[in-house]
Every structure is written in C-alpha cells, then in structure tokens.
Amino acid sequence: MNSELIVFLVLSLVAVAAALGMVFSRNAVYSALFLVLNFITVAVFYLLLGAPFIAMSQITVYAGAIMVLFLFVIMLLGAESLAPTASLPWQKPMAFTLAAILVVESLYLLISRAKPDVVVTAPDIAVNSMDNLREMAMTMFNQFLLPFEVTSILLLVAMVGAIVLTNREKAGRK
C-alpha cells in the first residue's frame, strides 16, 4: 500500500462522513459547516489529480463565497431547525431504497462498462508551474471563448435576478 492510496482512502472517508453529516444533522448551520469540510476535502482531491487552479477556485468560490451566502441566509431567516411536521411514514424507507438502487446501479455501470484502466500518479512539479496554467488559459480563451462570454452574461442575469427578486415590494409601490 503506497502513501498516495492511504491519503486517498483517509480523505474519502472524511468526504463521505462530512456528506452524511450534512444530510443528517438537525441544525442547518452544522450542515453548512459539514459541507464546507466536504468541499475542502474535494479540493485536496483536485490537488492530487493535478488540477491546482480548480482546487483553489473550489476553495475560494465554493467554500468561501457560496457557503458564506448559505450561512448568511440560514442565520437571517432563523431557519436552523424547522418545527417537525407530520411526515409521510413511507418517505424515509422509500428514499433509502431508491438511494441504494441508485448507488448500486451507478457503481455497476461505472465498473463494468467504463473500466478506465488508468492509475492516477502523483502530480509532478510541472503541474504547479506557470506554463501549465498558461496552457489551460490558452485552451479556455481559444477553444472555449464563447462559453466563457456566455457565463459572464449568465452571472450578470443572476445578479439582476437576485436584486429584482429581493426588491419586489419597492418596485410594486411605485
């Protein structure tokens, strides 16, 4: 057993435990913090896979911006835990059965069909160099220039949409 595999197994345990903690904790603030932990472990996986730029974007955008927004809204609404309501008795067993079917099916298909016979080796020092980033930027701004511009418009529309939605009363008063 090599050191990389040990790192992978320990981190994947942390990632799965954090995901389960996110789904099952009663307090929404704890859920958000578990999700931050999960995002950070996934960022370490990106580093192991030789994608340092994506790892850093993951930490700044996901673990930083998005989760702060979540925590802000949870605390603004006081929605840490909802009052328990009458629940459907078959909902949980049904959900667990469906999830078990989904995981078995997807693992079966991935292992039997995809069969990627490749091992991920430790990223060498070249991955962290500026040349690697430059090459990625060249791909993004040559081959994927149109999607990049469309993304900027999408972000603008989302910003306008969020402002319009939360500002509805004032617009109605005019």
Add this chain to the structure above:
Amino acid sequence: MVPVDYYIILSAILFTIGALGVLIRRNPLIIFMSIELMLNAGNLAFVAFSNMHKSFNGQIFVFFVIAVAAAEVAVGLALIVEIFKTKKNINIDEMNSLKG
C-alpha cells in the same frame, strides 16, 4: 498510485448521498446544499476524467460548473428569502402553490 476508478466510485457515492438528502430533508436550504453536493460530485468525476485523458477540457468544464453554481445559489437563495417573507415559513411541504 490510485486507480482512477476509485475517484469515480467516490464521486458516485457522494452524488447518491446528495440525492438522498434531496429526498429525505424538509428544509429547502439543506435540499439546496444537497444539490451543491451533487454538482460537486459531478465535478470530481470531470477532473478525474480530465486527468485520465491528460486534457484540460474537463477542468475547464468544472470551471464553468462552478460559475453556474454560484449564479444558481444567488438566485435560489433570493427565492427562498422571498418565499420566507411571503409565507413566514420555509417548510418544503407548504410550498405547493405558485401564487403567493
């Protein structure tokens, strides 16, 4: 030396946990977080395949997914805040009519 299958399997497990969260929780904020978890699992598979094919395309797709997720969170949380202002409650069971 980690086989790339392991990353794909981990991604499938994380995706399923996210789907489970959408199915069993009543708090729309936690359902939303589960959706983020599913997007994240998809991203992990993208980066693993990008490493497997020694190509940047997967990583660039992940970059776009992160941007779209940020936009989605901004609009979705604005909607949740607005629903809370109208109904004074954000239990998912109460959200059964489009009209406020």
